[in-house]
Structures are given as structure tokens and as C-alpha cells.
Amino acid sequence: MNELAIKDLLYKLADDQLILGHRxxxxxGFGPILEEDIAFSSMAQDKIGHSLAFYTLLHELGExxxxxxxxxxxxxxxxxxxxxxxxxxxxxxxxxxxxxYDNAEIIRFxxxxxxxxxxxxxxxxxxxxxxxxxxxxxxxxxxxxxSSTEEAILRLQAALNEAMPYALGMFEPSAYEQELISxxxxxxxxxxKAEWLQRITAVLEKTxxxxxxxxxxxxxxxxxxxxHTEHLQPLLDEMAEVFKIDPTAEW
Amino acid sequence: xxxxxxxxxxTRLHLPEGDMPPMEAKPALDQFETYEAFHQKxxxxxxxYVGPVxxxxxxxxxxxAKEQYSRRFPCVGLWVVRTAHIQVTxxxxxxxxxxxxxxxEAPAEPSAEAVPYEIFHLKKRGKAHTHAxxxxxxxxxxxxxxxxxxxxDKGPIVNVWIVKSKDVLQSAEEDKDMWTTIPExxxxxxxxxxxxxxxxxxxxxxxxxxxx
Numbered sequence: 001m002n003e004l005a006i007k008d009l010l011y012k013l014a015d016d017q018l019i020l021g022h023r024x025x026x027x028x029g030f031g032p033i034l035e036e037d038i039a040f041s042s043m044a045q046d047k048i049g050h051s052l053a054f055y056t057l058l059h060e061l062g063e064x065x066x067x068x069x070x071x072x073x074x075x076x077x078x079x080x081x082x083x084x085x086x087x088x089x090x091x092x093x094x095x096x097x098x099x100x101y102d103n104a105e106i107i108r109f110x111x112x113x114x115x116x117x118x119x120x121x122x123x124x125x126x127x128x129x130x131x132x133x134x135x136x137x138x139x140x141x142x143x144x145x146x147s148s149t150e151e152a153i154l155r156l157q158a159a160l161n162e163a164m165p166y167a168l169g170m171f172e173p174s175a176y177e178q179e180l181i182s183x184x185x186x187x188x189x190x191x192x193k194a195e196w197l198q199r200i201t202a203v204l205e206k207t208x209x210x211x212x213x214x215x216x217x218x219x220x221x222x223x224x225x226x227x228h229t230e231h232l233q234p235l236l237d238e239m240a241e242v243f244k245i246d247p248t249a250e251w
Numbered sequence: 252x253x254x255x256x257x258x259x260x261x262t263r264l265h266l267p268e269g270d271m272p273p274m275e276a277k278p279a280l281d282q283f284e285t286y287e288a289f290h291q292k293x294x295x296x297x298x299x300y301v302g303p304v305x306x307x308x309x310x311x312x313x314x315x316a317k318e319q320y321s322r323r324f325p326c327v328g329l330w331v332v333r334t335a336h337i338q339v340t341x342x343x344x345x346x347x348x349x350x351x352x353x354x355x356e357a358p359a360e361p362s363a364e365a366v367p368y369e370i371f372h373l374k375k376r377g378k379a380h381t382h383a384x385x386x387x388x389x390x391x392x393x394x395x396x397x398x399x400x401x402x403x404d405k406g407p408i409v410n411v412w413i414v415k416s417k418d419v420l421q422s423a424e425e426d427k428d429m430w431t432t433i434p435e436x437x438x439x440x441x442x443x444x445x446x447x448x449x450x451x452x453x454x455x456x457x458x459x460x461x462x463x
Contacts, residue, residue: 026260035304035315042322045438129428133317136429140310238259250449 001183005176006117007061009186012224014054015080018070020101021047022239023088032091039137046130053123071240075232082223083166085232092155099138100167104196106131116184139203146207153208164212168219286312287337288320291328298330300380309420323439326430329422336418338391340411345376349411350403355396367416368394373409380412
């Protein structure tokens with residue numbers, strides 16, 4: 001199997017989970033209600049745990065150790081989608097981002113648990129259940145709030161319109177798309193996107209929210225190749241602050 | 252000037268410096284209603300009461316219960332019930348059996364269609380209510396009567412909860428994998444980070460550095 005293709009896949013999976021995990025952790029102590037504060041914090045731990053699992057696979061393939069990879073790269077070497085690096089905004093935006101992201105992430109995990117590259121299949125099979133819960137959390141709130149008060153619906157719709165170009169950017173194909181598909185490592189971004197559209201549509205249909213017209217949207221791509229918004233580097237600086245002061249610090 | 256904090260997230264909020272204006276008083280009774288959660292620790296074990304959550308509805312109660320009561324320990328199943336849907340018997344003493352002390356009335360509407368009820372027993376004060384089983388009945392009273400016949404003679408039973416099965420939101424069999432990822436999540440316990448040990452060690456080092 002093409003090692004470069006597998007590394008590319010692992011980096012995008014790990015970086016997405018690390019960056020969104022960090023964003024989720026920014027809700028700790030700031031949630032709109034205590035229960036949601038706990039939920040976002042606990043999903044943050046899950047996601048950072050998933051990134052660690054993927055960085056560990058990369059380390060086994062000869063990349064630097066997980067801490068070095070997570071804490072010492074600059075933004076232009078990160079492969080996450082731009083969607084996950086955007087600031088949390090208000091709760092409505094965080095919730096919509098979480099809904100759009102995790103409904104795609106679960107499809108990746110489902111596909112990868114059947115991957116012919118066994119180390120990825122093992123990790124995906126073991127951790128899939130956590131992502132499944134993240135989807136349940138997101139879908140439950142979208143269904144409830146998306147059909148509740150006028151303010152909730154207006155806010156969520158505005159957040160959905162704002163997030164959608166970035167969400168479509170999650171499916172930016174990699175240079176190795178065809179190889180990964182033909183070798184049975186991964187089903188590829190087009191397949192993930194098609195399934196994702198069905199799943200998010202099924203949830204949105206139970207609400208007063210409208211899926212924006214996707215044909216009129218230009219996806220915000222580039223994240224997978226190291227092009228990021230101005231928001232990623234400050235996030236990385238803050239995340240690595242302790243590591244940069246003392247790389248041996250334990251916490 | 253904005254409030255500057257050691258926490259960069261606080262600084263970014265651009266809050267005014269100085270005292271914040273007092274918050275508006277909340278209206279009375281604006282809390283969510285309560286739901287009761289039951290967890291299943293391992294395959295085949297009975298569901299056991301773990302505690303309440305406040306939530307706007309059953310679905311959200313399930314989410315909150317999942318976080319609140321199953322994010323740290325092994326779990327394979329979770330039930331939630333609206334508190335108002337639980338019928339409770341009086342309490343007996345610790346060595347007594349409440350079924351022996353109750354005069355259970357004959358069913359009011361014996362013609363009504365029998366539906367399933369879930370029965371929970373408290374064996375000892377201070378312990379948790381545990382699922383004893385399911386009975387078919389036409390009313391809560393009849394359910395209690397049926398429960399006495401089915402499992403009422405098994406030692407001391409201090410208290411009984413009776414719930415219609417349709418009022419219990421149960422996690423699906425195929426959703427067990429939401430919990431069966433990493434069974435012990437010690438990283439979710441503050442104690443696992445040994446923060447006090449680290450602070451003590453740091454203080455010791457500081458002391459040694461200052462010493463002549």
C-alpha cells in the first residue's frame with residue numbers, strides 16, 4: 001500500500017479531531033447550561049483521544065511522536081478542514097458546526113472500520129461508538145432547537161448558512177483519492193459527501209431549518225493542503241503554550 | 252479597557268473592567284422538569300438507579316444522563332423515565348417487606364387492556380432501586396399485585412417503583428458501542444491528573460532553589 005497516501009489520510013483525520021477537540025474544550029466553563037458545558041468538554045476529550053490514536057499510527061510509520069506532531073507544526077503544515085478551526089462563535093454556530101462535522105466523521109469511521117489497512121480499521125472500530133454518541137448529541141439538539149422558538153430557528157439557520165461553505169470544504173479530495181479507493185483503504189470523499197448529505201437532510205427535514213442551495217455555494221477548500229484561515233495559527237499558539245515553555249511538563 | 256484574565260478565553264470576551272451589573276432575577280420555577288436515570292453496568296446485570304437529571308424532554312434527558320452518569324465508568328445500557336411517571340409505594344423498615352404491609356386494592360378497571368410495567372425494588376435504605384422485572388397489568392395497582400406474585404417474596408424490600416414500560420426510554424441494543432470503547436475513563440477524573448502531587452513537587456523545587 002502507498003504509505004504516502006495512508007499518511008495523508010491519517011493526518012487529515014487526526015488534525016480535524018485535534019483542532020475541533022481543542023475548539024470544543026474552549027466551551028469548558030462557558031457552556032450555556034452546565035450539562036452542555038460537560039457534554040462539549042467530554043466530546044473534546046474523546047476527539048483529542050482520537051487524534052492521539054491516529055498520530056500514534058503515524059508515529060509507527062516513522063513520523064515524529066504525537067506531542068511533537070501536535071504541538072510544533074505551524075498552521076501551513078496542518079491538514080484539517082477550515083470548518084474545524086473557525087472560532088466557536090455563539091452556541092448556535094458551535095452546535096451547527098458540530099452537527100455538520102460529526103455527521104461526516106461518523107461516515108469516515110464507519111468506512112474506516114472496514115478498511116483493508118488493518119491498523120486504521122482497528123482504531124476506527126474501537127472508537128466509532130464515541131463518534132456515534134457525538135452524532136446523537138448533535139442531532140438531538142438540532143431536532144429540538146431547530147423546531148422550537150423563532151429566535152432559535154433564526155440563529156441556527158444563520159449559522160447553517162455561514163458554516164455550509166466550510167462544511168463542503170471537508171470533502172476536498174486528496175492527491176491519493178483513487179489509490180485509497182482502489183486499494184480498499186478508504187471510500188473516498190465523494191462517497192462520504194453523498195452519504196453525509198442524505199443524513200443531514202434527514203435530520204433537517206424534521207426541523208424548520210432549510211438546507212442552503214448547495215449549487216450556489218463555493219466550498220472553502222485548501223485546508224487539506226495547508227491553506228488556512230487567520231484563526232488557526234492563534235489556536236495553535238495557545239494550544240502549544242505550555243509545551244513551548246516546558247516540553248517535559250506533564251499535565 | 253477590557254477585563255484582562257490569565258484565561259485568554261475570558262480576555263477575548265472583551266468584558267468591561269470592574270464590577271459587572273447584577274444579573275436580572277430569574278423567574279421562579281423556570282427549571283426543566285426532572286427525569287430519573289438507570290444504568291446497566293454490564294451485560295445481563297439489572298438496570299440500577301443512578302440519579303436524576305433536569306431536562307426539557309425525554310430525548311434530551313437521555314443525553315444528559317449519558318454524560319452525567321456514564322461518562323466515567325463501564326456501562327452497557329441506560330434508561331430514563333420522567334419522574335412524574337414513577338409511582339412510589341410507602342417505605343418499609345430495613346428488614347421488612349413492603350409487599351406484606353400493603354393492602355393492594357383490586358384493579359379498578361379489570362376490563363382495560365393489560366400493558367407492560369417495569370418494577371424496581373429498593374432492598375435496603377441507602378442503596379439504589381434495581382430493576383426486578385416486568386409484569387403485565389391494567390393499572391399501577393394491579394401491576395403492584397402482579398409484582399408481589401412474581402418477585403415479592405425475595406427477602407426484605409423497602410420500597411417499590413412502578414413505571415409503565417412505554418414511559419421508559421431505553422438505549423437501543425445496537426447503540427451499546429457508545430459505551431464499549433474504552434471502559435475505564437480515568438482521564439475524566441480530576442484525581443487521575445495528580446494535580447496536588449505536582450503542585451507539592453513544584454513548591455519543593457522552588458524552596459530548594461531559594462535556599463542558600
